[in-house]
Amino acid sequence: EQLKWELDSQGYQLTDSRGYQYRFNGSENKSGYRMVSSISTRDGFSVILKYASAGRLVEIISSRGEHIKVDTDEAGRVTCVSIKQDNEEVKLVRYRYDEQGNMIETIDALNVSKYFFYKENHLLIRLVNQGGMSFHWEYEGNGENARCIHTWGDGGVMEYYIHYGKGTTRIRNGENAVTEYFYGSDKLIYKIIDANGGITRYRYNASEELEVIVNPEGYTRKTIYNDFGFPIRITDENGEDTWLQYDDNYNLTSLRTPEGRQLTWKYDEQDRLASRTTMNGQTIRYSYKDGLLHxxxxxxxxxxxxxxxxxxxxxxxxxxxxxxxxxxxxxxxxxxxxxxxxxxxxxxxxxxxxxxxxxxxxxxxxxxxxxxxxxxxxxxxxxxx
Missing domain, CATH: 3.90.930 (Outer Surface Protein A; domain 3)
Structure with missing residues (x-):
């Protein structure tokens, strides 16, 4: 999942593959979980999230200092997101809910609405977009076990029928073209038969990363990954290899093409790009001032x-x-x-x-x-x- 958990003097921090750092110093919600309090980059830019009691979000402060107001109802659901502009409150989006907790309407900054309709167990059955066009969903089963078997827009737009079998899912569109998906006990798709009868096969490694694709023409593409899940060798359909290397912070540092040409990247201590060398040997350098590219x-x-x-x-x-x-x-x-x-x-x-x-x-x-x-x-x- 390319996630890194750390515990330091400020508490827990989660870092994702993009280098974004998540802190969880917000108030506890009703379930006792700490809310995310900030999302930061390694070079110090942050989005700050502020909460009232029971983990109710009340404000978001963007990295550029913008204050975004968030209104919530008694259940903690967001009802309005707004911002100040020229001393006027601009309501960017509003939300309405029914007694069952379903979101039934969104209203944008121009007071244009989208409507949502449900059956029991929170199953969405109809959406009316801003232009008045409806999209529909039908299901088999109920609750968490319900599965969509038919979806379409007014006039048959974007219509699909879905049939579920053991280890297979069959989808037929409004023009009767059928695509079949096959998956194993791990729920990973290992074969797709398209509407023309072409077969694409997939194989995964022990970490469930896609390792091999064989297209309908029989050509194979293979990818080998490092321990953090980044590709380090890609073998294309012609059997030619592209090699990739990374530093300890998972920044891409080198790419070598099948022809032997190479791209390289170097980074500073804050993981900002410091230089890039192109395939023709030209080096482009970057410097920063007050955290910004200068x-x-x-x-x-x-x-x-x-x-x-x-x-x-x-x-x-x-x-x-x-x-x-x-x-x-x-x-x-x-x-x-x-x-x-x-x-x-x-x-x-x-x-x-x-x-x-x-x-x-x-x-x-x-x-x-x-x-x-x-x-x-x-x-x-x-x-x-």
């Missing part, structure tokens, strides 16, 4: 400088010749101005759901965009068209 030096020694604001948003990029580009953001972190190396500025504006609704080019041409209830763009116009 310079990139290419293989010819040319230096690119990056400057960030107090919210860690890229504000300026200075090129080796001294020219620069600049960006400005609103207090939600959305780009509102972009200035190119010639001083031309483009302006951007958004709706409450973060959809781009206005773009003003440097020459004064204004583009306007409209969206449907699902966030799909339905109309675009400018001063010319």
């Amino acid at each position: 310079t990139i030096t290419d293989g010819q020694g040319r230096v690119y400088t990056l400057l960030f604001n107090s919210h860690y948003e890229l504000e300026s990029l200075v090129f080796p010749n001294g020219l620069s580009r600049h960006w400005v953001y609103d207090n939600r972190g959305r780009l509102i101005e972009a200035t190119d190396i010639k001083g031309n500025t483009t302006h951007y504006a958004y709706d409450r759901a973060d959809n781009l609704i206005r773009l003003e080019e440097p020459d004064g041409n204004v583009h306007r965009f409209e969206y449907d209830a699902m966030g799909n763009m339905v109309h675009a116009a400018d001063n010319i068209r």
Whole structure:
């Protein structure tokens, strides 16, 4: 599972394969478990989670200092997530529940709803999306043993029938194309027969990592893993090997292709990328300032400088010749101005759901965009068209 548990002076810490560190110093919930209190990177950036009594989440503070308010009901279920913008509370999403505890409605920042309908034992049988289209589910069995046997959208969209057998699952779509899945007592799929009769086979190692794939044409792809579950040798369908190496913190340090060409990476003490050497031998170097990427030096020694604001948003990029580009953001972190190396500025504006609704080019041409209830763009116009 590529997870590492540690106990130090601050308590328990869980580190995943991406290097994210989880602390569990929050209040206890009703079941007596400590809630996750922070999610951090090795170089010190954190998301902080705050709780009231009984483990009820009340606030999330992002790594850029954004305060996200979380409202909950008496059962501890989230009812609203909101944020302050220009002294106004913007409700990003709201949730409603029925007496059985089922979530029956979500309401987005534009007050558009999705609805959910259930049968007994919390089984979802219908979803009505923001555009009014319904999706449906039918089951066999009840409670935790229930299994979906039929799902479809209005008019037969995305329709599937599912049949369960001993060690097999058979799926038929709305066009009567059938795919069969075969699995063993370990619940791992070892064979798939597709709608054209092609057979793909799978084999796993003792750690249940996918080791061998044989495609319908008979070609084999094989992967060997290290003790932490990262691939160290990949043999492709032509029998050619790619080799990978990692450091003690599981950072990828080397990749060698079947042709013998090599990519290498080096990291600093905080596991940030310090340099990268390409297959043609060019080395690109990276330096950091106040925890943020500050310079990139290419293989010819040319230096690119990056400057960030107090919210860690890229504000300026200075090129080796001294020219620069600049960006400005609103207090939600959305780009509102972009200035190119010639001083031309483009302006951007958004709706409450973060959809781009206005773009003003440097020459004064204004583009306007409209969206449907699902966030799909339905109309675009400018001063010319």
